Amino acid sequence: xxxxxxxxxxxxxxxxxxxxxxxxxxxxxxxxxxxxxxxxxxxxxxxxxxxxxxxxxxxxxxxxxxxxxxxxxxxxxxxxxxxxxxxxxxxxxxxxxxxxxxxxxxxxxxxxxxxxxxxxxxxxxxxxxxxxxxxxxxxxxxxxxxxxxxxxxxxxxxxxxxxxxxxxxxxxxxxxxxxxxxxxxxxxxxxxxxxxxxxxxxxxxxxxxxxxxxxxxxxxxxxxxxxxxxxxxxxxxxxxxxxxxxxxxxxxxxxxxxxxxxxxxxxxxxxxxxxxxxxxxxxxxxxxxxxx
Ligand SMILES: *[C@@H]1O[C@H](CO)[C@@H](O)[C@H](O)[C@H]1NC(C)=O
Ligand SMILES: *[C@@H]1O[C@H](CO)[C@@H](O)[C@H](O)[C@H]1NC(C)=O
Numbered sequence: 001x002x003x004x005x006x007x008x009x010x011x012x013x014x015x016x017x018x019x020x021x022x023x024x025x026x027x028x029x030x031x032x033x034x035x036x037x038x039x040x041x042x043x044x045x046x047x048x049x050x051x052x053x054x055x056x057x058x059x060x061x062x063x064x065x066x067x068x069x070x071x072x073x074x075x076x077x078x079x080x081x082x083x084x085x086x087x088x089x090x091x092x093x094x095x096x097x098x099x100x101x102x103x104x105x106x107x108x109x110x111x112x113x114x115x116x117x118x119x120x121x122x123x124x125x126x127x128x129x130x131x132x133x134x135x136x137x138x139x140x141x142x143x144x145x146x147x148x149x150x151x152x153x154x155x156x157x158x159x160x161x162x163x164x165x166x167x168x169x170x171x172x173x174x175x176x177x178x179x180x181x182x183x184x185x186x187x188x189x190x191x192x193x194x195x196x197x198x199x200x201x202x203x204x205x206x207x208x209x210x211x212x213x214x215x216x217x218x219x220x221x222x223x224x225x226x227x228x229x230x231x232x233x234x235x236x237x238x239x240x241x242x243x244x245x246x247x248x249x250x251x252x253x254x255x256x257x258x259x260x261x262x263x264x265x266x267x268x269x270x271x272x273x274x275x276x277x278x279x280x281x282x283x284x285x286x287x288x289x290x291x292x
Contacts (some may be wrong), residue, residue: 029151030069031143038066040145044083047141049134055118056138057083059100060146061110069149071112072142073288074135075101076124076157076164078268083118092269092278101156101182101268102281103288111289113146124164126188131164132171139175154288156180158268158280159210162201163187166218169197177291180284182268184218185210196226196252200287202260202270202280205237209266219259223248226255237263241273245283258287 044057061070077086078097090096098105100114115138117131124131143150153176155165162184169179170193178198187210199222203215216234223230229250238244243262251257260283264270269278 029149031146031148031150033143033145034069034147035066036145038064038146040142047137049137050130052120052130054134055083057087057116058142059087059104059114059116061107061112063110066147069147071152071154071288072115072148073103073112074115074117074153074155075103076117076155076161077119078157078159078161079123082122083116086116095267095269097158097268098278098281101158101284102278103156103285106281106285113142113148115142119160123160124167124188126164126167129171129191131188132167132191135168135172152177152291154178156182156284158182159184159266160187166190169199169222173197178288180287181218182280183207183210183215183266185214186218193221194225196255197222198255198287198291199226200258200284202243202262202283204262204264204267204270206264207266219257223257226257227252228257235259235261237261243270243272243279258283
């Protein structure tokens with residue numbers, strides 16, 4: 001009798017811990033905004049960070065559902081760019097980036113909320129960490145109102161926007177699931193920079209603005225942090241105008257590094273010869289959407 005009861009209690013205990021584990025994975029990652037009727041819509045917002053007025057544009061997915069935890073994707077513009085230019089896109093044949101770096105068009109499942117911040121002086125100088133603080137403020141404000149999967153925040157950008165994504169990978173490794181750095185440099189700093197973050201980057205060997213050796217050094221920080229096996233020699237673009245994608249081996253579970261090298265210049269919309277579309281959007285979307 002006593003034995004039976006003990007058995008029953010321990011079975012119940014196991015059942016309860018299984019159920020709470022399952023609930024934990026289902027519930028724990030939802031932001032406070034889940035279940036709330038949202039006040040945020042797809043438009044420009046203004047906030048104050050360190051006494052400065054800051055703007056960002058929100059894009060909610062079609063048929064936003066307050067109970068669905070969405071991905072949160074930050075898209076940072078280049079030097080001289082703006083949030084509006086990211087939203088509208090610029091001619092990819094003239095060195096521009098597609099709207100939302102081409103990612104919104106690839107989000108066929110309406111799985112993402114996009115955040116498009118606007119830089120002070122059209123850049124991301126991140127003086128005293130003010131742009132990272134801006135990021136923190138946006139995350140807090142957005143997630144209090146909208147339903148976000150807090151494990152699935154992403155950041156991408158070209159040039160200065162890549163620099164800002166890198167700065168976040170350095171300074172906010174726990175808050176950012178993955179970054180995609182398109183022809184970046186270390187222009188927004190790297191506070192911390194000792195923790196793993198899933199890292200995609202692409203760079204041109206003929207980059208005349210931010211040289212490729214800088215891009216390789218940035219990549220190597222996360223090759224090391226993520227525990228990946230370094231390559232014995234540098235990968236070069238294939239002949240005939242084709243980029244080469246390297247997926248690093250040996251990385252810690254959940255912390256991949258993918259590196260794409262091409263022969264082009266400083267360009268967010270580099271294409272492989274014969275291709276009709278730039279490869280950054282597809283590569284970035286593939287990299288981000290491996291995390292669920
Ligand atoms: C949409 O979701 C399905 C099911 O999760 C997934 O297999 C597919 O890859 C997703 N499509 C895109 C474009 O992300
Ligand atoms: C690449 O750029 C970095 C940072 O601006 C600079 O320090 C370095 O000298 C450059 N290297 C080459 C090979 O041009």
